[in-house]
Amino acid sequence: MARRDRPVSQRQAWWLLAAALGAFLPLTPHLPLWLALGSGSVMLLRGWITYRQWHLPPRWLLALLVIAGTAAVGFEYRTVFGRVPGVALLGIFIALKLLELRAARDALAVVLLCYFLVLAQFMFTQTIATALVAILTIVLTTATLAAAADDRPAPQLLLRRSGLMLAQALPFMVLLFILFPRVQGPLWGLPQDRITATTGLSDSMAPGSIAELSQSDAIAFRVKFSGPVPAQSQLYWRGPVMSRFDGRNWRATRSMGTQSTPPYPLTGASVDYELTLEPHGKPWLFALEHPDAVPANSQFSDDLQLLSREVVRNRTRYSLRSYPDTQLLFKDTATNLREALALPRDGNPRIRAAAAEWKTRHGDDATAIVAAAEDFFGRQLLAYTLTPPMVLDDVIDGFLFETKRGFCEHFASAFAFSLRAAGVPARVVTGYQGGELNAVDGYLVIRQYDAHAWTEAWLPERGWVRIDPTAISAPRRIADHFVAAVPAGEALPFLARANMSWLRDLRNRFDAVANGWNQWVLGYTPQRQREFLQSLGLEAPDWQQMTAVLAVLSGAVLLVLTAWILYQRKQIDPVRRAWLNFTRRLAKRGVQWHDWEGPQDFARRASLALPTHAASIQAITESYSRLRYAPQATPADLSHLKNQIRQFHP
């Protein structure tokens, strides 16, 4: 019986079942429920069959199940091709293949499927946890592969052996990872549905939309400053700019990048940083006010938003240099300025009246009007709160004169409105303000609850000037953290609470590890590879050079491993090595030596199978068993045995 046709033992069936479960379970959250339950119960059934040692179901039934499963996948996804339907099909096939374990060949098929399913996990998630699960499953699957060849060793022995083999592969993995020429972009794109679940800023702003974000502690982006971190009150991360107001909502108008150099002159000190943006499914990028250039594949819009050519679907990293003291002093277009004055025809009469009064008092002096507006906001004694009351009509009047309680979008919206009513061009800018320094890895982490909205006003002699009306009523929001500005007792995101400092510390550590993973494993792009290799002293590494280094280092690792194996081999005594040599020669003629078989028994069997060589087989076996088991063997006996085997050509 050929090796591949040997039946699968009960032990091997258990191994294969364990490996299949290990490979399949991590995938279940990404597959339809019926499939997870279906394949899971088939595997359970397989376990019961193994336990009771029942017969396997007939082939025609399996064929029917395969057809039914394929049809169901086709019905679920409207196709059976593509990434996710493909994984779903494999999830069905691996369960059904377990019901068809007849020969060693089937066992190998299951093992291969397991390896593939482990790989398939990375199409869905690429976190550290995924990698750890994958490593464990690979160890299990490799042990199963060993068990498929020889199921006699104890499970812990097989697992240890498999772990050792993978440990030996580790240096190659590291070398290949570091040196193998990279391609731009992730090997597998992330699935689309991931984007829809992301929270973040949008291109419109209604009262309450940013307050909603303040409940999320999801990470928006991380920033690594090359110098010291600027003061908290300088950390304005500019995002979508809203110029259009319909009486309730603010909307962004510019969705096209038009220029790749900034129109404003740069002044003051510069800040260098690298920003890693989490995917948010929108085209805009965030930057500290105000960058001197655009990141790759992006442009400035007319209202100075940074817009990427494509929607940000993957984690994106870019380096920028910003000049916080820069004034947006340039000649803006008449269209822009006109748009920054537009107001709905009616509504909010009280603030319009107040603004009209400022205008009559200060005329065309925009600076004075802004000062008057600031003064007015200060005198209104507005309160900063996460839970502003709902106002149905005339939202600006309602906020300024009645409820007097609002979140940053209320402040920004009301301020821009009042400036426009007084004839000063103004707009709302959204983005993030502040951030939290993770002391573990030195990254500034900006979370969704750092989302903020402020106002920009056009002053003829100073250009667009940022005015943050929230700072008038709640200065601590800007100088410290939004938590400090919120009245006690309001619901805060769990991790933002002050008494959760130990948890925050833990979170920071975990986040630093996750960030390291993102930066160095997932974000190991061609550029980063080049930088890293240059820092190792490899000048201008191109793919030829990398391949050469890879070949040399892999060769070195291989040499070390080979030397180790040879050293291990020396421990096998020469008599046994000669015997193994002899059995290998017979194995080529189809007489396989079982490693538990005594020499005389084997010689008898081999002589029957190869009668023409019976004499030499007997003679060699005799010499061997004398050497190995009889008293007083001499080195001469050993060389005699070696000679006999050398001359033995079955």
Add this chain to the structure above:
Amino acid sequence: MQQLIDSAAPSSPAVSRLSPHEQLAAVINAAQRVILGKERAIRMALACVLARGHLLIEDLPGVGKTTLAHVIARLLGLDFQRVQFTSDMLPADIIGVSVFDRDSASFRFHPGPIFTQVMLADEINRATPKTQSALLEAMEERQVTTEGETRRLPEPFFVIATQNPSHQIGTFPLPESQLDRFLLRIELGYPDPAAERELLAGIDRREMIKTLPASLSPPQLMSLQQAARAVHVAPALIDYVQSLAAYTRAAPDWQAGLSPRAAIALLAVARAWALLEHRDHVLPEDVQAVLPGVIGHRLRPADDDSRKVGADVTAARLIEAVPLP
């Protein structure tokens, strides 16, 4: 007394100057003439004697347990005593008892049936644990102590015990620790058709045994036992025996693995087997050949389902699980 004791006087052995192998071959040939188609059982029994161990035969009544014991005693030229065990037997019934002798005005020890060279303990599991343990103590120590006086048992001393595996009602099954005192446990099984036909056609086995000449003398047997102990065991073979024992300890198939004593027993029987095979050193094949007899009564399956699996199957599984070192 219900016990049946039949003793057979040894006939004078045919003095010969044969080599150990020839002597043993003669014994086996002679035995095979009486016990048909059971060469393996005869060889195992002989190996057990050569290794100075005691033999347990477990099988149904009527398959020739007693005949085997009798023939062995006869051929080896040894005294033979048969004791049928019952539940009302006392230790004194085996060991002997001191009786007051009026003439000498003192107690005189009347030795029991155990004072013999070969003792057949029939249906040993019918006796109470007390009696069983008296016998087993004697087997282990090869001496008997009564009333403060220690008496040595004859040399060689060899017990063949039988028990009926299917009839367990009203019996006292031997605990593992006692089973371990038996070096080997064998099963006879039904004879194959040819042997049974010959058996039916032939003359009464009892008559044959009576006329059976001894093939060996006790001194010859003792020198053969000496020779068995001198059979060479290579380090590789010791490794093999050790890995077999180690495997039974690690594998989940059995409640407990083989004890070191069991491993020693395995090696001793393998030596005797090698001598029977006319070799001065032990091969793995010898170990594998005697393995069923050594582990059959020592390894208890972990789950009840596999209780019914015979010693041969268990041994084959163990052999195939442990590679030769």
